[in-house]
Amino acid sequence: MAIQWFPGHMHLTQKAIAERVKDTDVVIELLDARLPASSANPMLSQLTSSRPTLKVLNKQDLADPARTAQWLAHFNAQPATRAIGLDASQSTPAQQLVKACHELAPNRGGLAKPMRVLICGIPNVGKSTLINTLTGSKKAKTGDEAGITKLEQRITLTDDFYLYDTPGMLWPRIIVAKSGYNLAASGAIGRNAFDDEEVALELLAYLKTHYPAAVATRFKLDMTAHDIAAMKDEDLLEAIARKRGAILGKGRVNLQKASEIVMHEFRAGNFGRITLETPEEFAQWLAAGQQLDAERQMKKAARGNKRGGAGGAPEADVPSESS
């Protein structure tokens, strides 16, 4: 899926993060617990790879608890990494965060060596909500329009624990197609950047395979989970349209409306607790995406060579996605 994301200010944010990382002890990477790998910005991993990372699987109240446990184990097995689950219902998340950061950087603490933490995440992952809870105030939302001044904003959690906020940032070229769909379904990507029906069909394809009963229950479809799983994605979307009265007239269904309904229901958590990827699935998607991307780059280089121009140089500045 081609996502129309224009980096514009992204380079400024990148530069500012690279600068800030030098004086950072721990990076907190806020992830969406429903799509823990797809919501990880690969550009960020590159920028912060020299620092220990606390992966916070946020919105865990919306995610499948068994899968959250799998993801936490997966991340906790990585070097210099800790992972915890969190959601907005926790009124005092600071304790958990501070403890995990101290485990990652045990030499920091006290007024002489305060803990300096950089908090990052894609748009809509819940960063403002978390920071507001941490500070106990209703601060202005850190805009997604990057600005160095915003990056310099320091939040003092305790006398010896500083948090530096960053603007929500996506990356310019999504190599894992499934990640694009999952990000779009979650609401991380502006709605003009994707096709609603395409995203809804992908979402239904996953839900009918992994959570068919939840789909049947939510839309009051008079079918067994087995029937749902066996349906074509398009037929399922049409059945949902009819059930929800998304009709254009003369019996034709309004697939646009039905697609919006499916995405809204998912974002609101109305199917129950759902996670759109497991570590094993993502590893497969990543391998396939990387292979496709390598082929694309080779074709592009070959076209450039034929023309004899510089256009064949591979797009080396964009990192590949990995968890």
Ligand code: G4P
């Ligand atoms: P951002 O700064 O990372 O862009 O995200 P922000 O905090 O604005 O949160 C984005 C949306 O996610 C908000 O919903 C917020 O309420 C919701 N949210 C944040 N944390 C959690 C969580 O742990 N669980 C759940 N279920 N939702 C969470 P919204 O509908 O866009 O706005 P609002 O009307 O709820 O404020």
